Amino acid sequence: MAVGITAINEKVKEESLFIEDLLNETRKVIVGQNYLIERLLVGLLANGHILIEGVPGLAKTLSVRVLAGVINTKFQRIQFTPDLLPADIVGTLVYDPKNGGFTTKRGPIFSNIILADEINRSPAKVQSALLEAMQEKQVTIGDQTFKLEEPFLVLATQNPIEQEGTYPLPEAQVDRFMLKLNISYPNKEEELKILKKMAVTSRNLDVTAVVSPEKILKARSVINEIYMDEKIEKYIVDIVFATREPANYGLKDLDGLIEYGASPRASINLALAARAYAFLQRRGYVTPQDVKSIGPDVLRHRVIPSYEAEAEEKTSEDIVKRIFDEIEVP
Incomplete structure (x- = not known):
């Protein structure tokens, strides 16, 4: 397995070289x-x-x-x-x-x-x-x-x-x-x-195209190969299930605050986004920190707070943060 991860690491480092060019060109304006x-x-x-x-x-x-x-x-x-x-x-x-x-x-x-x-x-x-x-x-x-x-x-x-x-x-x-x-x-x-x-009065907002669509599609195929341990997959599922059944994860105080939890699409997107985030870090494997870093962006619009949560001025952002703070990291 270590040999496999090493090979993926090298592949990711090679295929992610365009990211630096893309960022440099973007920062000319932003x-x-x-x-x-x-x-x-x-x-x-x-x-x-x-x-x-x-x-x-x-x-x-x-x-x-x-x-x-x-x-x-x-x-x-x-x-x-x-x-x-x-x-x-x-x-x-x-x-x-x-x-x-x-x-x-x-x-x-x-x-x-x-x-x-x-x-x-x-x-x-x-x-x-x-x-x-x-x-x-x-x-x-x-x-x-x-x-x-x-x-x-x-x-x-x-x-x-x-x-x-x-x-x-x-x-x-x-x-x-x-x-x-x-x-x-x-x-x-x-x-x-x-x-x-x-x-x-006159701004230069022009940038040069430095990446082809083919390069993006090739990078996507490499991202599919990025290694994700089964423990991290279970961690993702636990996070999503905690939005649906918080009491089962020791979060009884959130039980009445969530009207609807995240759907299976959230689990799929969290895994995909974590792999893409690892690619940006030039790594061929996903860490729990990748999941924690990108997780709030995947979940904040999928967790619907209840009227009780609104009365207590609790937002979906607060709920998601609490879940990530409490669920045990592998």
Whole structure:
């Protein structure tokens, strides 16, 4: 087994060399936001969609645009507004009076990296237009179904739901996102750098594409080979089950605070994201710390607090943190 892990380690180190080029190019534009950039890479490598939440002005949209720019692939930005229609995303059938038939007009979803900007500014019927594309990697227009090109990734930004003019995403939609990231303000030092770099009338936000889609797909195949011990697999399952049956894990005080726990999709995504996180660390094996590092991003949107939890001002973030603090690490 040790020989096998050594071989995987060498393979990961070789195949992850492009990560440094990608980060260097990204940092030409983005100041700070290391957490956001790292998690965007985890989603890209683990083939998982990402939901990014934060107040306006934190470079959420810019970070996604820059990431798309450093990969030589197709990119589309969709600005979600209250008057947006599902056909504006997936496309529609257009009547051709010359031959009396219909032709298919494809929407912006037919791309590789999709920026769904301010996704919660549109009603549920528009948000749900992404469901088939995100889960099945296909789009149905009329009676025709079209496969989407790989890699296909939806990176959605949303404003905090307390803000005016927002529509909370349905649970089924939220669960399709592998990660949900909560972005906070930069520190003083970072904000000073941002001010010096961006407080000019003409900004150079151009980046060079340094990674091909083929390189991303090859990295994904290597990530599938990263070793995960059975103890860590059981640790992941214990974490997820603790969101459903907290009393069985010595967390009786959480019993009435969770309305719905995480689904099996959470277990799958946590394992995939942990492997991708290990790849970013240039390792061919997953450690418990990888699971703990990426776990809150996988679970925070999948644990639904009860009314009792809201009355006690307990958030899903608090619940997930407590579970990771209490469940024994292998």
